Amino acid sequence: MNTIFSALAEPHRLHMVELLRDGPLTVGEIAQRLGLSQPQVSKHLRVLSEAGLVDVQPIANRRVYKLRPQSLQDIENWLGSFRRLWETQFDRMEAYLQVLQAKESKPD
Amino acid sequence: MNTIFSALAEPHRLHMVELLRDGPLTVGEIAQRLGLSQPQVSKHLRVLSEAGLVDVQPIANRRVYKLRPQSLQDIENWLGSFRRLWETQFDRMEAYLQVLQAKESKPD
DNA sequence: ATGGAATATTCCTGTCAAGGCATATTTGGA
DNA sequence: TCCAAATATGCCTTGACAGGAATATTCCAT
Numbered sequence: 001m002n003t004i005f006s007a008l009a010e011p012h013r014l015h016m017v018e019l020l021r022d023g024p025l026t027v028g029e030i031a032q033r034l035g036l037s038q039p040q041v042s043k044h045l046r047v048l049s050e051a052g053l054v055d056v057q058p059i060a061n062r063r064v065y066k067l068r069p070q071s072l073q074d075i076e077n078w079l080g081s082f083r084r085l086w087e088t089q090f091d092r093m094e095a096y097l098q099v100l101q102a103k104e105s106k107p108d
Numbered sequence: 109m110n111t112i113f114s115a116l117a118e119p120h121r122l123h124m125v126e127l128l129r130d131g132p133l134t135v136g137e138i139a140q141r142l143g144l145s146q147p148q149v150s151k152h153l154r155v156l157s158e159a160g161l162v163d164v165q166p167i168a169n170r171r172v173y174k175l176r177p178q179s180l181q182d183i184e185n186w187l188g189s190f191r192r193l194w195e196t197q198f199d200r201m202e203a204y205l206q207v208l209q210a211k212e213s214k215p216d
Numbered sequence: 217a218t219g220g221a222a223t224a225t226t227c228c229t230g231t232c233a234a235g236g237c238a239t240a241t242t243t244g245g246a
Numbered sequence: 247t248c249c250a251a252a253t254a255t256g257c258c259t260t261g262a263c264a265g266g267a268a269t270a271t272t273c274c275a276t
Binding site for chain 2: 235236237238
């Protein structure tokens with residue numbers, strides 16, 4: 001999970017992921033569309049690959065990169081544990097303040 | 109979106125967010141539970157706050173931090189645009205390979 | 217076999233961010 | 247008013263990472 005967020009933290013990499021959302025692309029195509037150098041793209045793709053966000057498929061000279069749906073599902077699952085935060089009115093702020101108050105008047 | 113991922117990319121910050129999932133906490137409590145120094149926690153909370161991931165509520169001496177559900181919803185929405193990747197069998201790899209083949213035999 | 221295209225890797229450099237420490241700031245209590 | 251607790255901020259150092267240029271690698275076509 002940490003690795004995934006780190007990979008997406010880089011603006012160009014995030015952009016690349018969003019670009020691949022519409023289908024697989026080769027390194028050169030990505031470089032061209034984003035106006036980046038080829039080595040730059042290769043290195044970013046390496047990071048994305050190691051984070052499990054993309055898959056490679058060598059075709060002759062080129063390498064076709066595509067998103068790996070599993071990684072996005074991982075994020076989805078992680079988000080799931082927070083879902084009650086906005087589905088229910090799960091705030092607990094008031095309850096917590098009372099706990100603080102209790103500690104005020106009766107510190108351990 | 110970029111800011112959010114950057115904030116979550118830091119292991120300690122990710123840990124803090126997961127800690128706040130169970131309810132609001134003060135700076136000191138977070139520092140204690142994660143075994144971090146107080147300034148360390150304050151600085152990380154600042155980043156999380158600027159990314160819109162947490163809210164603060166001053167109570168006397170202390171500051172109670174809580175998750176901001178809206179930010180998590182933002183991630184959810186972002187993920188939404190990728191959902192068809194795993195809901196439908198949206199691969200396009202085969203189709204793309206044919207496009208590549210076409211370019212092979214007929215380059216521009 | 218040779219050359220050229222597509223991609224990966226290496227080395228180098230500059231930048232930025234995290235951690236540690238000290239210190240400022242705010243607040244309540246004696 | 248003065249002190250102590252809780253938190254934030256500033257300064258400094260160090261490590262990691264992105265970008266650029268050059269080079270290595272792989273593959274196809276001739």
